[in-house]
Amino acid sequence: MPELRKDPIIGRWVIIATERGKRPHDFAVPKEETKNEDCPFCEGHERQTPPEIFAVRKSHSGSNSPGWKVRVTPNMPPLLQIEGDLDRRGKGLYDIMNGIGAHELIIETPEHIANIPDLDVEQLSQVFYTYSRRIQDLEGDKRIKYVLLCKNYGQSAGGTRIRHSVTQLIALPVNPKRVKEELIGARRYYEYRERCIFCDMIRQEIQTGSRIIERGDGFIAFAPYASRFPFEVWVLPEEHSCDFYTIKNTRGLAAIMKSVMRKLSVTLQDPPYNYIVHTAPFRRMASQGFWKTIDYDYHWHIEIMPRLTKVAGFELGSGFYINPTPPEDAAKYLNEGIV
């Protein structure tokens, strides 16, 4: 019989096929067309992008020239624009404000490399360092409430045909609903038990063991109990922390991310995927006490979602997800390298 599982943080239900669950080879991963034209993100092509906002560079190299390791530029065209005022207003019962925010592209390597498992740990560590620096910098902009970092790999995951590894950064003037749901759920759990729900989840996953994908150097990766998607994986620091930008051990994160992404890539034959970084929102209004316990109740994490299934009417109408591969099986296939 299929199982209905409830996500303990936000209370969302998932239907999980427990019998005859899908195995890795049951998913038809689309082979994607690639673009062999001049890549604007490769070293030496700096003039093909807008001027850089930030870069990790060799000390003697000048901006917008070769000699960088990670480079950040405005995304073209931007989803939101950085200049102007929010001008929040109402039109009857409808709320409206100007599309203020930031949309940046983090170019993860000067070499033409498409996917994370092919970057070395040191390089990937610089990428995560860049994430933290950009969040820190945007905190200075009072109009911004939240910074979302996400990766779209493969065209069916919203990526481009240019196979050069990049991350999108979108800074928002409001807190996204998905994050708010987690914040509310985490706060409710904390009020009741005075513990972080993510820390409790980590403890239970370690105890159970059957959903763990990887552990080491202060980080853990597991297939969440109520996974929405087949082969969904979450990566978290084992030590409690709510703000991604305070990360010191970017190398540890790089090592576990590289390893998890390699397992996904091998087992699922280079699938398209998205990952998102969920971190706490900026708390300049802390004095008002709205997110009073956030430092204790929220825990940053990365959610990795391979794009193997399509969302259909039932999901849209109900908010339920249907997952054809139990997370326990997903962990087993990934760990044993079963294709």
Ligand SMILES: [Zn+2]
């Ligand atoms: Zn390139």
Ligand SMILES: [Zn+2]
């Ligand atoms: Zn925690």
Ligand SMILES: [Zn+2]
């Ligand atoms: Zn999350």
